[in-house]
Amino acid sequence: MTTLRRLVVLRHAKSARPPGVADAERPLAERGLRDAPAAGRWLRDAGCVPDLVVCSTAVRARETWDLAARELPTGPAARHDARLYGADAIDLLAVVRETPDEVATLLLVGHNPALEEFVLLLASEGLGDTLQRVEEKFPTSAIAVLTQQTSWPEAAPGGSLLTDIAVPRGTSD
Numbered sequence: 001m002t003t004l005r006r007l008v009v010l011r012h013a014k015s016a017r018p019p020g021v022a023d024a025e026r027p028l029a030e031r032g033l034r035d036a037p038a039a040g041r042w043l044r045d046a047g048c049v050p051d052l053v054v055c056s057t058a059v060r061a062r063e064t065w066d067l068a069a070r071e072l073p074t075g076p077a078a079r080h081d082a083r084l085y086g087a088d089a090i091d092l093l094a095v096v097r098e099t100p101d102e103v104a105t106l107l108l109v110g111h112n113p114a115l116e117e118f119v120l121l122l123a124s125e126g127l128g129d130t131l132q133r134v135e136e137k138f139p140t141s142a143i144a145v146l147t148q149q150t151s152w153p154e155a156a157p158g159g160s161l162l163t164d165i166a167v168p169r170g171t172s173d
Contacts, residue, residue: 034170040071
């Protein structure tokens with residue numbers, strides 16, 4: 001029997017748009033600096049601490065993960081993968097299929113529109129209104145949680161259940 005796998009998808013927090021800065025080098029905006037730790041707290045409180053993190057190489061994605069990870073009880077292994085920057089849903093599926101068998105919970109940190117399209121590609125159904133919420137909007141700092149009964153290499157379109165969607169927000173001091 002195959003272990004239940006959980007895929008957590010985190011869109012980077014709100015980024016700044018400083019003049020003259022290349023897209024991949026854009027840092028987090030003040031709101032993003034507040035929201036990224038809130039995403040980490042949500043992951044911790046929801047019991048979604050990953051075994052492995054695959055994060056885009058873009059500065060805003062790396063900063064999001066670094067701030068979120070500080071809120072977790074343990075620091076999971078993290079890998080920065082340039083394929084997540086500029087990816088489409090099929091590219092993300094290829095990354096997921098490479099996940100080692102011992103990983104029960106995988107977290108992807110990346111960008112829209114690819115993440116939203118990826119969640120909708122994988123989810124055959126969702127609990128409550130989760131699918132509708134992703135279809136309407138997958139904003140910065142959004143987290144989607146999907147489960148599948150198959151191994152990572154067998155991940156396929158329509159093969160997952162969307163169990164949760166959250167948009168954690170930090171508070172200003």
